[in-house]
Amino acid sequence: MNDAVTQYISGFGPEIQARLNALRALFHEELPGTEESIRYQIPAFRIGKRHLYFAAYKKHIGFYPVYGLKELLPEIDDYKAPKTKDTLHFLHDQPLPLELVRKIIRLKKEK
Numbered sequence: 001m002n003d004a005v006t007q008y009i010s011g012f013g014p015e016i017q018a019r020l021n022a023l024r025a026l027f028h029e030e031l032p033g034t035e036e037s038i039r040y041q042i043p044a045f046r047i048g049k050r051h052l053y054f055a056a057y058k059k060h061i062g063f064y065p066v067y068g069l070k071e072l073l074p075e076i077d078d079y080k081a082p083k084t085k086d087t088l089h090f091l092h093d094q095p096l097p098l099e100l101v102r103k104i105i106r107l108k109k110e111k
Contacts, residue, residue, distance in 0.1 A: 001028075004038040008091075015058050019096055023054050023061070026098055030105045047108045060089040069107055075100055 001024075009020045020043075027034055027045045035046040042055035055062045065086035066076060079088040079097065090096055 001040070002036045005036050005043045006038070008038060008043055012056050016092065018062075019061060019090075019092070020056055022096055022098065023063075025104065027100055028032060029050075030102060047105070048111075050108065050111075052105065052108060060091045062099065063088040063090060063101065063104075066104060068105060068111065071107065072100070072103060075103070 004066065005024065009024070012020065018053050024036070027036070031045065031047065037044050037046075039051060040053070042052040042053050044053050053062075053064050062081070063079075066072075066088055067086040069076065076088060079090060079100070081087040081089045
């Protein structure tokens with residue numbers, strides 16, 4: 001695991017850390033040996049030649065990019081960030097949709 005990602009996560013309160021660590025663990029579960037890093041000042045996980053990112057904010061966790069996933073459009077619609085094409089928002093007052101994130105990782109891995 002990357003120390004910079006650990007440091008990023010440790011900069012948040014315990015509840016947010018738990019959410020971020022759950023996402024991080026899911027990446028490592030689905031992509032054993034994945035390269036994680038900080039890019040654009042947020043955690044990034046390499047999937048082939050591409051990356052998926054997440055970042056914590058005051059009211060949500062942003063997850064991107066999710067373009068090119070037509071198979072999941074009905075499932076991601078509830079999480080799409082306003083005025084964006086490829087960003088999802090997971091509100092802190094709602095459970096993380098970990099199974100949806102798992103599907104996204106798997107589909108991105110196949111592309």
